[in-house]
Amino acid sequence: MRYYIIAGEASGDLHASNLMKEIKKLDSQAEFRFWGGDLMQHEGGNMVKHYQELAFMGFSEVVSNLGTILGNIKFCKQDIKTYKPDCVIFIDYPGFNLRICKYVKKIGIKTFYYISPQVWAWKSGRVKTIKKYVDKMFVILPFEKDFYSKYKYNVDFVGHPLLDALNSLPELNEKIFREKNKLSNKPLIALLPGSRKQEIKKMLSEMLSIEKDFPDYEFVIAGAPSIDIKFYQQFLNSHVKIVSNQTYNLLRISKAALVTSGTATLETALLNVPEVVCYKGSQVSYEIARRLIKHIRYISLVNLIMDRLVVAELIQNDLNYKNLKSELNKILEEKNEQKLKIKYKELRHKLGDSGASEKTAQLIIKLLNN
Numbered sequence: 374m375r376y377y378i379i380a381g382e383a384s385g386d387l388h389a390s391n392l393m394k395e396i397k398k399l400d401s402q403a404e405f406r407f408w409g410g411d412l413m414q415h416e417g418g419n420m421v422k423h424y425q426e427l428a429f430m431g432f433s434e435v436v437s438n439l440g441t442i443l444g445n446i447k448f449c450k451q452d453i454k455t456y457k458p459d460c461v462i463f464i465d466y467p468g469f470n471l472r473i474c475k476y477v478k479k480i481g482i483k484t485f486y487y488i489s490p491q492v493w494a495w496k497s498g499r500v501k502t503i504k505k506y507v508d509k510m511f512v513i514l515p516f517e518k519d520f521y522s523k524y525k526y527n528v529d530f531v532g533h534p535l536l537d538a539l540n541s542l543p544e545l546n547e548k549i550f551r552e553k554n555k556l557s558n559k560p561l562i563a564l565l566p567g568s569r570k571q572e573i574k575k576m577l578s579e580m581l582s583i584e585k586d587f588p589d590y591e592f593v594i595a596g597a598p599s600i601d602i603k604f605y606q607q608f609l610n611s612h613v614k615i616v617s618n619q620t621y622n623l624l625r626i627s628k629a630a631l632v633t634s635g636t637a638t639l640e641t642a643l644l645n646v647p648e649v650v651c652y653k654g655s656q657v658s659y660e661i662a663r664r665l666i667k668h669i670r671y672i673s674l675v676n677l678i679m680d681r682l683v684v685a686e687l688i689q690n691d692l693n694y695k696n697l698k699s700e701l702n703k704i705l706e707e708k709n710e711q712k713l714k715i716k717y718k719e720l721r722h723k724l725g726d727s728g729a730s731e732k733t734a735q736l737i738i739k740l741l742n743n
Contacts, residue, residue, distance in 0.1 A: 374400055374741055377458035378407040379449070379473065381427045381466030383568045383599060384636040386410030388488060388534045388730070389464045393418070395734035406456050408449070409464075411598060421452055425599045427469065445469070450476045457482075459741055463507075464488055471502050478506040483741065486510045487733055489528070493520045494669045500524045509740055511733045514678060515723055531732040532725035535636075539621070539643050540727050547626045554616050559591040560628040562701070563646070565620065567633040568597040570604060575653045577608045580631045583698045584613065590628065595620040629704050631697070634686075639674040642684065642720055647704035647713050649697065650675075650686045678723055683716045 376396065380389040390412035397403050397416070405418025408427070414420050427445065450473065453461060460483040463470040467490030478484050486507045492499045493516070503510060503526065510528040512518060518530045551558070566576040577594070584592045594605055596617030605615050616623050620637075624630060624644045632638050634652040641648045650673040671677050675684050685700045687693075703709055 374402070374460070374738075375404045375406070375456065375458040377453055377456060377461045378405060378409065378413070378464065379461065379466065379470055380407070380409040380413065380464040381424050381469055383410065383424065383597060385464040385466060385488070386412045386424060387538060389413050389462075390416050391534055391537060391730040392462070392464075392487060392733055395730045396737070399734055399738050406452075406458065421449070423599075427466075442469070446472050449473055453477060453482070454480060459483065460485055460737070462487055462737070465490060467492075467496075467499065471499060471506075474506045475502070478508075484508045485737055485740070488513055488534075489517050489521075493517065500526065509736070511736065513729060514674075515725065516678070516680075529732075529736060530725070531736070532727065532729040533639075534729040535640060535643055536721070536724060536727040537730055539640070542621060542625075545622055545625055550619075550622055550626060554593075554614065554619075556593065556614060556616075557591050559589060561623070561626060562587065562590045562592045563620075563623050563627040563630040563632075563641075564592055564594045565630060565632040565637045565641070566594065567635065567637075568599060570600065572633055573597075573600065573604065573608075576633050576651060577605070579653065579692055579694075579697065580651065581608065581613065582694045583701060586698055587701070593623060593627075595623050629701060631701065634672045634688075636674065638684065639678075642675045642717050643724075645714055645717055647710050648684050649700045649704065650684050651692050651697075652686075652688045653692045654689070675720060679716065679720055683713070683720070 378389050380386050386409045389409055393405055393413060393416040407413050407418060407420060408422050409420060410424050461477045463474060463486045465488040474484050484507050489510055489512045490499060511531050512528050513531060513533045515530060518528055521528045564580045566573045566580060592613055594615045596602060596605060596615045598618040602615055602617055624641055624646050627646055630641050630646050630648045631651055632641050632648045634650055638648065638650050652672055672686050672688055673684055676682055687696050
């Protein structure tokens, strides 16, 4: 079979690459063409565009790059028509993918969606589009199946693919990791300022503002694979280290983390690291989002899945020096750390068993062969 896959960000690259790996086990002649990243490229096939070219965050950023976005949509449609795949697999990234999905369905190609857009948070009107143009949706959050059932749309809950990715991590020698990255023997505070330049500009200076108040800890930045190390250096003093493209390993040996809202908040929790969730966008983007998202109480996936406040969230104006210092102090206390890790165990249970990528690959191939 010929598979065309569209992933528009770093987390999509990870999950799509694992899905490709499982598809190849079941379809040894599988051919892939994709929009994605380095992890997908490692699995083989032809990359059309890297997600770095697609990373526009927030309303104002999207508007200012509208010409590029519309050009990408037009190009993608033509590329799919020329390639003639057996199916197109969409990985989250709804603003782009749902536009492509309409076209793909109309020209008679099967459409599968792995990792649902967050229609339960905002733009629930997109469910109508999904029902009409997506042949099958595979969801990774337990409450999403119930959400879609309200709209009489049957989806498959396959479990969360992060469980697979994290369960298969090789053993880590902390001493060698520290030596290789020139880290001290102090306990580490990991800083995850996001995977896009716009996010890093907003987040990193705020995160670093409290570094001087924790002299017994070493603050270390988790560098995103798509960002050049020089970009981070403009925000740093000389002694703060950057560990690029090794976020999981950095988290595994960290005492706590300050994490930009997104998939990374869930990754951090599943790695059992106490965290403070941070978010600050442009004021225009924030005000529009605040008015559109009316019915969800939390911004982090951890709290959304647990349906209660498990990890602290510092959003927009609440993300400041005073609050950051206070919340980090709290999670560094041993009694709070232990309570949090008990809640993390419950989180894992709610996310279901491992094997999401394998289940999704099996379902896709079964549907293609019907």
